[in-house]
Amino acid sequence: MVRALDHHLRPEVKATPFCPGCGHGILLGLILRKIDALEWDIGEMLFVSGIGCAAWIPSPNYLADTLHTLHGRAVAFATGAKLANPALKVMVISGDGDLASIGGNHLIHAARRGIDLTVVCANNQIYGMTGGQVAPTTPKGSRTATTADGNPYPPFDLCKLVKAAGATYVARGSVLRPRQLMDEIGKALTTPSFSFVEVLSPCPTQYGRRNRLDTPAAAMDEIRDHCRVRVEAGEAGSCAADMLLLGEYGDG
């Protein structure tokens, strides 16, 4: 961990709980770096998470109010916490299965309402904690514990989904492009309405080992090779079906 950010971490926490090669530790640090750069007092923030690997990014690591909730319900808990005390700066950090599968309904309704929450979805494209089952974000064809012959279904495009539901600020980043991601997190935090940042994060342990990407470097290469920023994607702003477009999702 970056020692300069130690004051944002609970002194009792001595290490991250993540597997070797997991991208969530990078995201844990980048969020703190951005909050630090914004000169926000993290002690005045509330971090809400659900259940799963990504839910352990804020809880218990961040030295702030943290609410580790039920599987899928982080956004609903955050909605209540924010409405009951609008002075709180509320950030939800959770995983793709948590926010987009079991909690998908809460996500789109919060986006529709425009309540001032920032939701960061750490997307590792798999259910990591439970042993590598297929997620609603798993690429079509990928092998998982429950799709041995390859995922027969296409994934959600979470950014398009949340944007269509009415979110004010939507962006997709990756832990492999930290400066762009920090910029997006900063814009999301300072958006006075519902904001959403999807963060691609490698999971060599559960996703990688079933898909010939079982070293941290290979899992990172896969994300690098399948993500394009807009300027790289051509003037149409689109990319191949198996590619994910990084950057902000504006109107239209």
Add this chain to the structure above:
Amino acid sequence: MPYSTIPTGVPAGQRYMSGNEAAAEAAIAAGCRFYAGYPITPSSEIMDNLSRLLPAHDGAFIQMEDEIGSISAVAGASWSGAKAMTATSGPGLSLMQECLGYAVFTETPLVVIDVQRAGPSTGQATKVGGGDVMTVKYGSHGDYQVVAFAPWSVAEMFSLTVEAFNAAEKLRVPAFVLAEEATGHLFERVDTPSEVRVYDRDYRPGEPPFDTPELDGVPSMPRFGQGENLLVTGSTHNGLGFRKVEDPEVHDRLVRRLNRKVLARKDELCRYETHFVDDAKLVVVAYGFTARSALRAVKLARAAGSPVGMLRFVTLWPFCREIVEEIAARDVQFLVPEMNLGQVADLVQAASLGRRVEALGQVNGKTIAPASILQAIEGIL
């Protein structure tokens, strides 16, 4: 002291109103400043009324996307410092069960008004039922205690809603008003108070928020935004909130304390009324709307010379077993009319010291008529 007597903030005096309206006003009186809910018959009027009342009292109201979201938002709001509640009926109560367990385990004060309808499943959505007695106590997984009151009148929809908030805040548990459709939709004259005694959560700076030195204690209740850097989790946790999911002693101590903190306060939580039990050979045990019919039947039977009495439970959870045992020490029989197939009758049986307990269950979507209870009394005596 966390208890204080405060103006209700809602109209006082002689009123003609429904049970659901009374519950909504009582929530305001008790200090409730957050409601999240989802429409469901026959509880919806509570939400309708609070959607108007809460903004007028600097509170927040939100209609959520479902009951799971509703109870989750209520728990989140409670940690932000608001007295918070929802109201629902059977299907919604079923959806809320996971989060009710979360509220138990994280010691989150909240109130649920369950206006019961005839189940299982969608059942008779607009008709009265009483089948949720066990659901509120045992519906979520694991071992736990809750508080539940059963109002028999519009006046008690008011007073017991206030008491549910007091119990929830004092014990840091989910507290239920276990009403029935008949009471929620009942219109009758009530005399609402101008002041009520309310309990405001006890925050003791410096104390751990999730444990006490006592094995039956209620910890200090802080809130978000106080600089406490709270660590709230539904996983097994120590007194400071750190996950300790592999420590058998931490889990054992926590689960036992959460049960003990309620059971150790049974004396103050257990409320009941007795009518004519001193000379009774048969005691009718009733609660909620059914107790109205039961009291009528008991009075008619006594007028005809039958030695009948009545015990009315106002508190259903924790179950007031001791009063049943006290009555059962005499030579009596019990009759338990209820709008389910014997949920409380089984509890009475277990406390009856071997006395005869007759269950009079009715599950046809109608309230139990005094004549039905009178007939059962005559059949026994």
